[in-house]
Amino acid sequence: MKTFRVWFIAIMLAVASGLVAPGPASAAPYCGLVWGSLVKSNPAMSQAQVTNVRTGQHYCFDRLVIDLNGRVGGYTVRYVPQVTQDGSGLPVPLRGQAFIQVTVNDPAYDQNGKSTYNPGNRKELTNVTGYQTFRQVAWAGSFEGYSSLGIGVRARLPFRVFALEGPAAGSRLVIDVAHFW
Template identity: 75%
Template sequence: MKKIQVWLVAILMAAGLGLLAPGPAVADSYCGLVWGSLVKADPAMSQAKVVNVRTGQHYCFDRLVIDLNGAVAGYTVGYVKEVGQDGSGAPIPLRGQAFLHVTVNAPAYDDSGKPTYNPADKNELSTVTGYQTFRQVAWAGSFEGYTSLGLGVRARLPFRVFTLAGPDTGTRLVIDVAHFW
């Protein structure tokens, strides 16, 4: 009986000192992401060429990947009211409630004008049916050394942009858009 009383006193003292009480509530960002939704850009020009566009789903975000056959050297990614066709500026219809204009400072054609990336369906570069954030990836063109895409998303959500090495001697421009704030 004495052991029970000792344990009870120890538990009550620990609770009184705050050792067993829960800590203060802290609001964490979604999945620990601390991205924003402002324009992200690097003004450099690339000698590489765009060769592929693909997408993927992750636990906390959807991912757009643009493959180049050399080093990625520049880009601009930001939310716009509408994405315009390269050269003409004609609006590109996109599904979603918000639109990212993705520009890679690299052409999708070689030095003789032959396409290095020529999508079969310019309105659907990748099937994003069932994605949590992406609604559509569309071609906006490749003009005067720049290649542009329109990315329709379900809302204006935080995103990040970075580059990765590979495959082989190429590089990848990566755009991740969070599922939530």
């Protein structure tokens, strides 16, 4: 019993003196992401055309991929109060609490005006049911060499944009939207 009291007193003194106190709280970013939510753009143009749009889920973010049959041109990706259609400016209704307008400086048609990407359902390009951040992906059109789409997300969250080469002579524009700040 005497040994127990000695240990108990030693532990209490250590706690009181701060020797075994927890370390300071850290505000590390979610999954190490440090992207931000401001506009991201590149003004370049190219001769590529949009051929497909697809999505995927990752532990830290939801991903949108735009496939092109050549080198990615420029792009503008930004949060907007409302996504609008190319040419007409009409609103594109989206589910979610925040909206991202993606404009690729590449058309979805070839030199003869033939469509290179013609979605079956312009309001639901991919099924994002069960995604943590995405609520809807919709087509906003292709006009005068630019193609646009809208992403409805659950909140204004950080995102990043980058291009990947391949497969073959094609490339991909990738937009990742984080699940949390």
